[in-house]
Amino acid sequence: MENDAVENGQGTRPGFPRVRRRVLLASVAGCAVLGGLLTLLPWGSGGAGTPPPAPGAQALAAVTTGVAVALPDLAVLIDGRERHLRAHPGDAESWAVLGAAYVEQGRRTSDPENYPKAEQALRRSLKARERNAGALDGMAALANARRDFRAARNWSEAALKADRGLWSAYPQLIDAQTGLGDYKAADKALDRLVELRKGPEVLAWAAGVYRDRGRREDAAAALSDAAAAAEAPAERAAYLERGGQLAFERGDLDEALRYFREAVRLDPDQRAALAGQGRTLAGLGRTTEALNAYRAAFAKQPDPEYALELGELYESLGLEQAARVQYDSLRERVARSADGGVDDELVLGRFEADHGDPESAVRRLRDEWRRQPGIAVADALGWALHRAGEDKEALKFARVATDRHRGGGVRSALYVYHLGMIERALEMPGAARRHLQEALRISPRFSPTRVPLAEQALRELGEPSVEDVPDMDAEPEEESEEEPEKKSEEG
Numbered sequence: 001m002e003n004d005a006v007e008n009g010q011g012t013r014p015g016f017p018r019v020r021r022r023v024l025l026a027s028v029a030g031c032a033v034l035g036g037l038l039t040l041l042p043w044g045s046g047g048a049g050t051p052p053p054a055p056g057a058q059a060l061a062a063v064t065t066g067v068a069v070a071l072p073d074l075a076v077l078i079d080g081r082e083r084h085l086r087a088h089p090g091d092a093e094s095w096a097v098l099g100a101a102y103v104e105q106g107r108r109t110s111d112p113e114n115y116p117k118a119e120q121a122l123r124r125s126l127k128a129r130e131r132n133a134g135a136l137d138g139m140a141a142l143a144n145a146r147r148d149f150r151a152a153r154n155w156s157e158a159a160l161k162a163d164r165g166l167w168s169a170y171p172q173l174i175d176a177q178t179g180l181g182d183y184k185a186a187d188k189a190l191d192r193l194v195e196l197r198k199g200p201e202v203l204a205w206a207a208g209v210y211r212d213r214g215r216r217e218d219a220a221a222a223l224s225d226a227a228a229a230a231e232a233p234a235e236r237a238a239y240l241e242r243g244g245q246l247a248f249e250r251g252d253l254d255e256a257l258r259y260f261r262e263a264v265r266l267d268p269d270q271r272a273a274l275a276g277q278g279r280t281l282a283g284l285g286r287t288t289e290a291l292n293a294y295r296a297a298f299a300k301q302p303d304p305e306y307a308l309e310l311g312e313l314y315e316s317l318g319l320e321q322a323a324r325v326q327y328d329s330l331r332e333r334v335a336r337s338a339d340g341g342v343d344d345e346l347v348l349g350r351f352e353a354d355h356g357d358p359e360s361a362v363r364r365l366r367d368e369w370r371r372q373p374g375i376a377v378a379d380a381l382g383w384a385l386h387r388a389g390e391d392k393e394a395l396k397f398a399r400v401a402t403d404r405h406r407g408g409g410v411r412s413a414l415y416v417y418h419l420g421m422i423e424r425a426l427e428m429p430g431a432a433r434r435h436l437q438e439a440l441r442i443s444p445r446f447s448p449t450r451v452p453l454a455e456q457a458l459r460e461l462g463e464p465s466v467e468d469v470p471d472m473d474a475e476p477e478e479e480s481e482e483e484p485e486k487k488s489e490e491g
Contacts, residue, residue: 056080058232063100064134065168066141067201068238071108071269077101095125096134103141108269110303110333112340118142119341133163140172147343149179149372167196171205178212181373183407186212200226204239211246212375214409220246237267244276248283249411251443256280271301275309282313283445304333304347311355316448327355343368350380358387375401375410383418391425398422413439413446417454424457433461 059077062069069077081098085091099122106114119142125135136159143152153176159169170193177186190209193202207222223243230236244259257280263273278294281287294310297303311326330351334344345368352361361384368377382397398419400406420435436454445451 059101060097062232062235063104064097065201066171067232068108068234068267069104069232070234070267071105073234074101074105074108078105089124090128092125092128092132093134095121095128096132096138099125099135100138100141103138103145106340107145108271108301110301110337112337112342115142115146115340115342131162133159133166133169136162137166137169137172140169140176144172144175144179146341147179147346147372148341149176149374152176153180165196167193170196171201174205174209178209179372179374181375181378181407183212200229200235200239203229204242207242212407212410214404214411216246216250216411233266234270237263237270237273240266241270241273241276244273244280248276248280249413249443249446251413251445253280253283253445257284269300271297271303275301275303275306278306278313279309282316282448287313287317298329302329302333304330304337304344304351307333308347308351312447312449315355323355327351343371346377346380349384353380353384353387358384358389362388362390369397375407375415379412379415379418382422386418386422386425391422394422395419395426411442413443414450416442417446417450420454421457424461429461430464433458433464436461 056073056076059069059073061067063074063077078098078101081094081101085094085098088094099118099120102114102118102121106112106118118138122135122138122142125138126132129135136155140152140155140159143149143155152172156169156173156176159166160173163169170189173189174186174193177183177189186209190206193205203222203226207219207226210216210219210222220243223239223246227236227239227243230239240259240263244256244263247253247256247259257277260273260276260280263270264277267273274293274297278290278292278297281290281293290313291310294306294313298306298310307326307330311323311330314320314323314326330347334348337344345364349361349365349368352358352364362381365377365381365384369381378397379401382394382399382401385391385394385397398415401415402412402419416435417439420432420439423435424432436458439446439454440451440458
């Protein structure tokens, strides 16, 4: 039955309607809108005069709509549904809720053991009732959590066939289309979502799309509105954490730190915000505090990404043995995640490119590109090819990752740094200088290990000479994009 349910369908139509107008008006003040949020909102309360719902009810509303929920409330919901289902094993709706709750618990804790339990519960729901839109939507969320974006797209489309008005399927579809590099389809899914639903969660999803298009002011404005409208502390904390990410990406580290700290104050289990504190404190040179924040985040949410960042921070401090411990932990976590069906090849490929076997990184990331050719994979594959000595091909992927017309609109200092270093290796000094300078303009302290390398490369490149004219860089651009596009289509 499940195989029939996930046959490919077509995404829905649309094009950035009312939310776009609202966000563009709000973004006149730019990132100051989000910056003023911390001083204007009454963070200690959930909403003016509104009593908070019971933990189980709050968690139920959250997991069925994809909104962040406090982990203790989530545990209450899971315990209640498990007890109910022991007495009522044919309740399809409760199986779907339990499955969605397991997905959220796995996502928040980075414990992949939740995902097989989630799949079992969701399939029990589908067995109890066919064309069960809630369970199909839960399967889409599970596939996204596992980074299986093709399956997530198919499950989302199956959910929408079962219920065209199921607005909660569109965020999953946006995530899936973005992971597959189909940004136009993600835009259309957002348009349809905005037609069906108003609320802070929709603004937060819109902010993600705006950020991916390089529209950071619009993203900040949307997150400002989302955080202002959120009633539950855990939900508000999630939006503040994303606001902190935006501030970090544009190099405003003091503001980023404020967001991350407020998010952790509101929800002590907001480990992404705690890791964000570590990243930001490292950029500020406050390394002891950064190490403590990373260790605390990894202890409660052992995400391989945190292990990589902590290892690189140790490495930047000359603590090679401590870095190796983190890298070994990363490999262990990736292997454990694979047992739960999670695809962590992207983070493993990034690790191998810089700290392990670049040839292995290239093999892994080529496979990943064929499966799901998103911008993050293009950047990682380009860098792995560079580290393996294949700079001509590396340039093609690095350009895909930074080309607005191909979906690479996100203003990432790391992606532009990679492009500049690849161009330097290809003896394209003008382009390399421009892009390395741009990376440092986007975020002057984006990485404790890479910023010194960018600065050193710029010193070695020196000032532009009269002979350093644009024509010198023209020929590689002409051949840059055909092969990645073909691989994307084959995937």
